[in-house]
Ligand SMILES: Nc1ncnc2c1ncn2[C@@H]1O[C@H](COP(=O)(O)OP(=O)(O)O)[C@@H](O)[C@H]1O
């Protein structure tokens with residue numbers, strides 16, 4: 001289904017929140033990440049994160065497929081604000097240490113560094129372990145920068 005069709009289904013249930021953000025479902029297979037207090041002034045931050053996610057995705061790093069920045073009604077303020085829409089990944093908490101999923105995570109972080117990124121704040125809060133897909137996904141790139149000389 002086209003992303004524009006999915007967005008017409010409206011905002012779905014609450015997924016989780018981070019320090020500054022609020023994540024809700026959109027349709028069955030996507031989420032939107034809003035700033036918790038969600039005003040238009042946050043647009044550059046969402047756009048920055050989308051840009052980083054796109055770069056990582058195009059390099060083959062395991063990240064939820066980024067779809068774009070769309071204006072959506074915020075569940076708290078009811079204002080129409082920009083949100084970063086991406087693929088929804090069913091999540092299980094990552095337990096670190098000597099297991100298969102930690103090894104996948106380390107490998108991904110190594111790949112990220114090899115491409116010249118500095119994986120800012122890449123703690124266990126910012127990784128999704130998905131047992132159904134046997135895969136880990138890196139998330140939350142707000143504090144990241146593109147590597148020097150990186151061409152979009
Ligand atoms: N694409 C996604 N699919 C499923 N859950 C997600 C997705 N993105 C974020 N989440 C959930 O929302 C939480 C907060 O997201 P995050 O991007 O880390 O926000 P913050 O920048 O506020 O820390 C994550 O820890 C995770 O549980």
Ligand SMILES: [Mg+2]
Pocket residue numbers: 018019125126140
């Ligand atoms: Mg986070």
